[in-house]
Each structure stands twice: as structure tokens, then as C-alpha cells.
Amino acid sequence: MQRRQFIKNTILGTTAYIVSTDIVFSSTMPKGYIPLGFQEPDPYKLFGKDTEMTVLNDKPWNIEAKAHLLDDKITPNKYMFIRNNGIIPKAIDASKWTLSIDGESVIKSKTFTLQELKTKFKQYTYQLTLECGGNGRSEFNPPAKGNQWTVGAVSCAEWTGVRLKDVLENVGIKSDAVYIGYHAADTHLSGDPKKEPISRGVPMHKALQDETLLAFKMNGEDIPLAHGYPLRLVAGGWPASASGKWINRISVRNIEHDGTKMKAPAYRVPCKPVAPGEKVKDEDMCIIESMPVKSLITYPKSGAMITKGKTLHIRGHAWAGELEVKNMAYSIDFGSTWIPCHLTKPSNRLAWQHFSAEIAFPKIGYYEVWARATDTNNVSQTMLVPGWNPKGYLNNACHRIAVKVK
Numbered sequence: 090m091q092r093r094q095f096i097k098n099t100i101l102g103t104t105a106y107i108v109s110t111d112i113v114f115s116s117t118m119p120k121g122y123i124p125l126g127f128q129e130p131d132p133y134k135l136f137g138k139d140t141e142m143t144v145l146n147d148k149p150w151n152i153e154a155k156a157h158l159l160d161d162k163i164t165p166n167k168y169m170f171i172r173n174n175g176i177i178p179k180a181i182d183a184s185k186w187t188l189s190i191d192g193e194s195v196i197k198s199k200t201f202t203l204q205e206l207k208t209k210f211k212q213y214t215y216q217l218t219l220e221c222g223g224n225g226r227s228e229f230n231p232p233a234k235g236n237q238w239t240v241g242a243v244s245c246a247e248w249t250g251v252r253l254k255d256v257l258e259n260v261g262i263k264s265d266a267v268y269i270g271y272h273a274a275d276t277h278l279s280g281d282p283k284k285e286p287i288s289r290g291v292p293m294h295k296a297l298q299d300e301t302l303l304a305f306k307m308n309g310e311d312i313p314l315a316h317g318y319p320l321r322l323v324a325g326g327w328p329a330s331a332s333g334k335w336i337n338r339i340s341v342r343n344i345e346h347d348g349t350k351m352k353a354p355a356y357r358v359p360c361k362p363v364a365p366g367e368k369v370k371d372e373d374m375c376i377i378e379s380m381p382v383k384s385l386i387t388y389p390k391s392g393a394m395i396t397k398g399k400t401l402h403i404r405g406h407a408w409a410g411e412l413e414v415k416n417m418a419y420s421i422d423f424g425s426t427w428i429p430c431h432l433t434k435p436s437n438r439l440a441w442q443h444f445s446a447e448i449a450f451p452k453i454g455y456y457e458v459w460a461r462a463t464d465t466n467n468v469s470q471t472m473l474v475p476g477w478n479p480k481g482y483l484n485n486a487c488h489r490i491a492v493k494v495k
């Protein structure tokens with residue numbers, strides 16, 4: 090926005106802000122032409138993303154993966170989706186970064202430097218699944234507004250940091266604490282410094298889990314800027330909106346946190362199922378907590394071709410919010426029979442699991458491979474898009490790929 094306005098204002102001037110010198114032949118430059126030096130940044134280069142990633146929005150940046158890009162057991166940065174509600178903070182000086190813990194339910198507010206967090210507390214590393222609550226939104230009918238995520242707003246990276254519970258214990262929490270809320274350094278799209286793009290959180294029982302981290306490393310390196318450098322909250326298994334990026338303050342609240350995008354209808358679904366398209370009152374919308382059971386076939390790509398007589402190797406990941414995936418099955422006959430897949434144990438709680446199978450096809454022709462996960466509460470993914478809801482959250486329908494045997 091700012092940049093576009095700037096271009097409008099200065100396009101016919103002679104001093105280029107980006108190229109930091111004069112445009113020598115500006116008088117012969119076609120009207121309305123945008124010099125290369127002024128063009129929008131390339132998001133792939135800017136964020137270190139693979140060029141097969143899909144940009145859904147550039148203001149703010151929202152970028153998703155395709156199923157086959159998520160084949161790695163641990164998601165590398167280049168395939169990790171980006172979901173932003175506001176503008177990524179600029180010019181971060183990690184040596185000056187602080188995290189304040191305040192709120193009604195702390196005994197006394199305290200501020201830590203990043204260095205203090207790293208040295209005063211024990212560090213832990215976990216693989217944690219982060220899925221945007223709106224992943225799969227594009228399939229809802231009637232459609233829901235918002236980023237039209239297909240299947241790629243999910244990741245499982247290795248996060249290193251300190252336990253939020255250790256830090257809260259060090260500060261001292263009152264017995265009336267019910268929720269924590271994060272505050273971060275990104276700016277509202279309007280540019281208004283008094284508005285926060287997002288300030289969500291989790292109830293105390295989630296805040297105090299071993300795996301809930303104040304993370305400063307992702308996959309063994311500093312967290313990439315777009316994913317929350319230099320400090321982010323990671324609450325695996327819950328809608329990733331709970332995992333605040335660029336955090337500089339955590340408030341321990343004696344009420345359910347009431348920050349931006351905590352109130353209905355944001356990140357909430359109808360407390361009771363509703364008919365597609367039905368209007369739902371705010372008070373009938375409930376906060377999403379643990380994400381539902383889901384899986385993704387990451388190999389092969391949809392449209393795979395194999396020769397008659399050969400088997401097809403498939404593989405992918407499965408996850409179930411706070412729970413574990415108990416079994417994984419595939420079907421090649423549109424769901425009438427299901428055959429078990431090999432399924433690994435998670436490397437730690439809240440990490441996605443990996444499945445694989447060798448599939449034999451009876452004869453030449455077109456097939457679909459459908460994959461279905463079942464969690465430890467015996468809840469399975471559905472074949473059809475489940476429970477329509479006004480904001481298009483929690484679509485955990487079975488993933489499927491097309492296969493041709495020739």
C-alpha cells in the first residue's frame with residue numbers, strides 16, 4: 090500500500106528511492122511504467138520459499154504449500170506455509186528483544202531479555218504440528234470468506250526454546266489465572282499503531298504443557314523472519330493462530346483473553362452443528378481448541394501414472410491435535426473397503442506421524458487413492474467436507490489423489 094502510494098507520488102520524479110540514485114532517462118520513461126527497481130519484492134526470494142508454493146495474498150502475505158511439497162518428515166522453511174494477519178515487523182534487533190510477562194494474574198510483572206530466556210531456563214526441542222484453523226477452507230459450500238487455503242496450511246518443524254511453564258513459574262502466577270494472551274510486534278494493516286493484527290492465546294492447561302514453547306529456533310537455526318523471529322509461542326496441535334509470532338509480551342489473564350481475534354466469530358465454530366449457509370449468533374460460536382484428526386498424501390502427486398502389474402508406493406503424514414493417530418487406512422474403491430497403512434509413532438507428543446503403503450491395482454484404468462486417519466478417541470476423518478461453519482474452519486475431509494494404471 091505504502092509502496093504503491095509512493096510509486097504513484099514519485100513515478101515521474103527523477104530520484105528513485107529504491108535504486109537510490111537518479112533515473113537518468115526518466116523524461117523518456119513511458120507514463121505509468123514501473124521501473125524494475127521499484128517493483129514488488131519476489132516473495133519466494135524474500136521468504137526463502139520454493140517457487141512451487143502458492144501465494145494466496147500479498148497484503149498481508151499468505152502463502153501455502155501443495156501436498157507433494159510436504160513430503161519431508163520435518164518441514165523445511167522453504168515448504169512451510171506463511172499466515173499473516175498484519176505486516177511483518179522490520180529491522181528487528183534480537184540483542185534488544187525483550188519479553189514481558191504481565192496481566193491480572195501475575196504476582197509481579199517481569200521482563201526478560203532474549204538472552205536471559207536462553208540462559209536462565211532449560212531448552213527443549215520438539216517436532217510440533219501447526220495447522221491453520223482455516224486450512225481446507227476453499228472446499229466449503231457456500232464459500233467462506235478469507236484466504237482460500239487448500240491443503241497446504243500445515244507444517245511440522247522442529248522447534249527449540251524454553252517451556253512457557255518454566256518462565257511463568259519463575260514469574261509467579263496467581264491461582265485465579267485462566268488464560269494467557271500474547272502480544273506481538275507485527276503492525277495492523279491500517280498502519281494504526283494502537284491496533285493489533287492479532288492477540289490470541291490459550292487456557293492455562295495448554296500454556297502449562299511441557300510442549301508449549303517460547304521458541305527461538307526452528308529446524309536448528311534462528312526462526313526465519315516470516316515465522317516469528319526472534320521469538321514465537323508454539324502451541325502444537327491447536328489452531329496455529331494460538332502460536333503467536335514476534336512475541337514481546339504475554340499477559341496472564343483472570344478472564345478468557347479478550348485480545349484481537351479472540352472474540353466471535355474469529356477462530357470459532359458453531360457450538361452445535363448448523364445447516365450450510367445458516368447465520369450463527371456470536372454467543373453460539375465456541376473457541377477452537379485441539380485440531381481434528383487429519384492426514385495428507387504427500388507422495389505421489391495427484392495424477393501419478395503406473396504400469397500394470399507394478400505396485401504404487403504411497404506415503405504421507407497424519408495428525409490429531411492433542412491426540413495421537415491410532416490407525417491409518419487407504420481405499421481405492423471410493424471408500425467401500427479400507428486397507429491399513431503402516432503408521433509410525435510420533436517422535437514426541439503433538440508431532441505428526443508418517444504413514445505408507447504399497448498398493449496393488451486389479452487392472453488398467455483410473456483410480457483414486459483416498460487416505461483416512463482415525464484418532465485414539467476412535468474419531469475418523471470423513472470423506473465429504475464436514476460440518477459447514479460460517480468462517481470455514483476445520484475441514485478435515487480425507488485427502489485423495491488420482492492414479493492411472495496403464
Ligand SMILES: Nc1nc2c(c(=O)[nH]1)N[C@H]1C(S)=C(S)[C@@H](COP(=O)(O)O)O[C@H]1N2
Pocket residue numbers: 169170171172173174175219220221222244273274275286287315316317328329330331332333334335336
Ligand atoms: N504475531 C502474529 N502471530 C501469528 C499470526 C499473525 O498474523 N501475527 N498469525 C497466526 C496464524 S492465524 C497462523 S495460522 C500462524 C501461522 O504461522 P506460520 O506463518 O509460521 O506458518 O501464525 C499465527 N501467529
Ligand SMILES: [Mo]
Pocket residue numbers: 172220221222223328329330
Ligand atoms: Mo491461522
